[in-house]
Amino acid sequence: MPSSRPAFHPPWRDRQGRFSPLKLAVLLACCLPALMLAWRAAQGELGGRPVMEAIHATGLWAIRILLLSLLVTPLRQMLRWPRAMLVRRMLGLAALFYALAHLLLFMVDLKWDLMRVASEIVLRVYLAIGFTALLGLVVLGITSTDGWVRRLGGRRWQALHRAAYGIAVLGLVHFTLQTKLDVTEAMLTAGLFLWLMGYRLLAPKGGAPAPRRLLALAPLAALGTALLEAGWYGLATGVPFWPVLMANLDIAFGFRPALWVGLAGLGMAMLGLAGRWRGAAAPVLRRQPG
Known part of the structure; x- marks a missing residue:
């Protein structure tokens, strides 16, 4: 009697057992x-x-x-x-x-x-x-x-x-x-998580948010990251809230986590625009004669 358990596939193969470069x-x-x-x-x-x-x-x-x-x-x-x-x-x-x-x-x-x-x-x-x-x-x-x-x-x-x-x-x-003290990488990671959660809030069921929403999400995630870092330093070390917040948004102090999160968000918005263009162009390309 054949087993009903699914066949084991090595991790580099897909569900059908085919090799997957990805x-x-x-x-x-x-x-x-x-x-x-x-x-x-x-x-x-x-x-x-x-x-x-x-x-x-x-x-x-x-x-x-x-x-x-x-x-x-x-x-x-x-x-x-x-x-x-x-x-x-x-x-x-x-x-x-x-x-x-x-x-x-x-x-x-x-x-x-x-x-x-x-x-x-x-x-x-x-x-x-x-x-x-x-x-x-x-x-x-x-x-x-x-x-x-x-x-x-x-x-x-x-x-x-x-x-x-x-x-x-x-x-x-x-x-x-x-x-504890230098939370730069922790705040960067937290800011990227804010973007991921913001994306899910904005996305319609089963699809991507509209490009204008993705563009708006980038500065919002950056602002959220700046607020998180300023709040952390204020609570954990007593450093005043406003100077830390302004430093996050001022490039003269170097690229703080908020700016990196904003740039990453803009990059994802560009990716979303490219994906939408690709989806719109695909039916036209399919209709063109061979």
């Missing part, structure tokens, strides 16, 4: 940070506290890749590129891999003293927040298979996996709290 490229890209980190460790380039450096690096890549997984839907909609969805699960699992490596290295740093690991997580707020985010990623990773989609049903599965937004918020809070 999946292979994303798989290699996801492995690259780990390989680079291992190479730096082997060369003794991780500084005086190599394990701590590796802890920070794996945590940073976990949140970066999680945000990339949230970027898949906007890319699919703006570029009218359904095949982008082939790599969303892979990116989510890669984020889980780096988050688990982050925890494992933390345990290594504490010399595998599990009682101390548990007490640190319970007593330190930023560690408790990060651990909660990791547990959420584990749940999403376990339920990411087609079998779980069938068990839960499409609607319930989608509702469960919307928890990725909350997990990203927890990860960003953990990142910011453990960074």
